[in-house]
Each structure stands twice: as C-alpha cells, then as structure tokens.
Amino acid sequence: MKSLFASLKIEVNRNLYVKDPESSALGKKIVEHSILLTHDIGFEHFTFKKLGAKIGSNESSIYRYFENKHKLLLYLTSWYWGWKEYQLVFATANIEDPKKKLETGIQVLTRSVERDSFISHIDEVILHKVVINEYSKSFLSKEVDRENKEGFFAVYNRLAVRLKEMVLAVDSNYPFPSSLASTVLEGALHQHFLKEHFSSLTECNDKILPSQFFIHLVSSTLNLPK
Amino acid sequence: MKSLFASLKIEVNRNLYVKDPESSALGKKIVEHSILLTHDIGFEHFTFKKLGAKIGSNESSIYRYFENKHKLLLYLTSWYWGWKEYQLVFATANIEDPKKKLETGIQVLTRSVERDSFISHIDEVILHKVVINEYSKSFLSKEVDRENKEGFFAVYNRLAVRLKEMVLAVDSNYPFPSSLASTVLEGALHQHFLKEHFSSLTECNDKILPSQFFIHLVSSTLNLPK
DNA sequence: GCAAATATGATAGTGTTACTATTATATTTG
C-alpha cells in the first residue's frame, strides 16, 4: 500500500493556503503537527502559537503558509476527502456488478482508518479522528456559501456525487440518491463519533462496524435489479 | 397549539445556567435574543458583549445567568430537544399501530418548524435554524465526555432512546435500532442544512421534505410484521 | 413607607487570541 501511494500528491484548492505546505520541510511539519495537535487539544484550543511552540518554529512563520486556522482545517479535511476519493476510485475501478461496486464504495467511505498507511508526513489514522471531530465545524459557519462558491468543498461535493452515481447504478428509480449519499458520508463520521462518546446511541463498536450498518441500510432501501 | 403549550415549562439541566433565565424578564430577554443574534451572525461571532448591546443590557449581567456562551448554547439546544420530545410524546401518544407510530415520530422529529408556534419569548422557527447550524458544535469538543456525564445531553439521549424503542416496536429483530435512530435525528438536521447550502447534495427542498426521505429510508430497512 | 436584600449596570482590569508589521538572521540559488 505504502509504495503505491508514496508518490501520490493529493490536490487541494490553491486558495486554501498562502504558500503550498508541500513545497518545504517547514510546510510539511506544519501540516503533520497541526493534525496531531488538533487531535490532542481540539480545534477550539488549537492556535498557531501553540503549534509554533510544538514544532520549534514561530507563529509568524505559520501565517506565511495559512491565513488562519479555519483555512488550515479546510486544507486538512480537503486533503482527507481527496485521499478518500482516491481510495474509492481505486477500490471500485474494476468492479462490474453495480451492487458489489456500491457495497465496496460504502465500505471504503465508512470504515475506520486502521492501517498505519502514513503517506509521507501525514498520519491518516489520526487525521481520520480529526475529521470525525472537526469536519462539521468547517462548513457550519456563516461563510459557508461564499467558501463553497470558492470551491473549498469541491472534493467533498465530488465524492458525494460519485457515491450518488453508484446508488443510481443499482436503482435508477430510487428517489433520494443524493440524500442517501450525503447521509452515508456524514452519518459514518457521526457513528464513529458516537461509538467513542455516546455508545448508548449506536450499535457500532469494535465488533459491529459502521460499514455494516450503512451497507445494510443502503441495500435494503434500494430495489435491487434481477 | 399556543394555548396548549402556553403554560409548559421545558426542563433543562440546572447546571447549564447560573441563574434560571426563566425566573426574570432579563433572563427571558437573554434567551430570546441569544437565539436571534446567533441566527444573525453565527455562534462563532456571537459574544455576550454584542448580546448585551442588543438588549440594552450589560455583559456582566449576562454572566450572572450563563457561565459562557458554550453553556448558553447547551441551554438553547437542550430546550429545543425538550420541546421536540414533548411534541413527540404528544403526537404519538394514542397511536396503536407501531408502524404508524414510528412514521409519526419520524415526521415530528425531522420536519421543519413552520408554524409560528412561539411559546412565550422563544421563536421556535428561528431556534430550529440555530439548532441546524450550531448543535454539532455543542458536542464536538474535548469536553464532551465530562459534559455528557454531567447530563448536559440527557434530553437528546432520551429522545434517541424513544425513537429507538419505536423502531424496535416495528421490528424487534432489526440489528441497528440505536444507530438508525441517531442517524435519523442527526441526519435530519444535516439534510435541512444541505437544502440551504449544498442543494446538489440532497433531493430535499420546499416540495420534497426530509421527512419523506427518512420515512422511506426507515420503512424500507425494517421488516414489517404481518 | 422604609430598610434591607437583591438585581442590574458601569467601569476597570487581566490574560489570551488572532492577527499585522517590521526587522534580523539564516538558508538557498544563480
């Protein structure tokens, strides 16, 4: 796995950063440790000053890569969804049967990141946890429409459309393909959150995975072709 | 409707406030206008100082009712879910048929608040919009486990259990009743958000309601009894 | 009706956050 992805660069909207963090050692360190620090203390308590201290750098240097921590969060989550999109396309590429393809897609998009897949400097296991806890905050804001117009959520939108297409390939008459796709994407993050913090509100745990719930849910709601 | 609810007091965890805002005119004004101001500028931009200016009062006076704006948000959302719970119990009280009961329950919990139902000082239409945009922020924090232990999410938890019970009443063998209930509750807020800001990710709009999607989803995933 | 208690308002102050600007010092590159 590692070697396959090793040379892959996930594309992120250029307006999310001032200077491409992939272009320097400091940039990579910023990205790497912003994930770890956010995971440690939460996005609310995360500041550029603390991050600077963590990586032995200065606040002002971080501002040369990212305008503010909101943009940094958008960068991290875009990267995550871009990575997921890559996994999705890769995992479903050669599957003919629409139902098998959809199931595989849901599996990829709802599973927890277990393997230490670690592309270069980014720890995807931790990033997944950060996305579970923080992704909603990136769009639940008054600036969402402007930012969406600027393409800051383009990767996520595209991913949702891909999943929707897989749904339609199984049942072209299903009346809510987009809603079902967005429910699976967002719902998966939510179920992962619940299993950590509100275990009474979900059956999901280490044995019963969110993927099982969502595959069951989607399969039963679609009319399967003969 | 109004007269029915007029004397109802929604119970909210006492540790969410320093002084009960229902106990004074100022307290009610704080609650009333915190909803309106949060709706106007978003929770991130909301401050006690701005709220004070809005209601012709002082920042320091607001602190005598709420420790901080996070607790105020928890208060508002607890109130909202308490109000929803009341509606749920009321609307499903005399329904015998489990399927009908479940459908009605989902309807109540996923519909948008349209009527100007206005209990005393609280505008529920606006509060619903606030909950759609801000509820996730109340639990996506590092303090969630401690706060959950303190019972700050008790109303929501109870509501999810009620919905789960309705699911089990229809199909006692369904393997994911809690996950389904939490998916409906959280998913409904999400679909309402999407229809305002990411219309391409949902079929829901003014004609096709989130309720229709979720009733269809739940009905098809459960094995209905003969 | 008045004193005491309580609620509210006004002001000031503290430490932190979220930056911006400037200057100095490394490091890289042509």
Place this chain on the structure above:
DNA sequence: CAAATATAATAGTAACACTATCATATTTGC
C-alpha cells in the same frame, strides 16, 4: 559570493472571554 528567499524574533493592536468591584436601581418583607 552576492542576491534572493525563507524563517525567526519581537512588538503591537483590537477583540474576546472573562473576573472583580462598586454604584445604582428595584423588589420585598416588616
């Protein structure tokens, strides 16, 4: 090796999230 570029250090500002204190209303109990 000089010039360009990147990073670090420092300082400064306005807003935020409070806390504390004191003054002034308003309510209440006798």
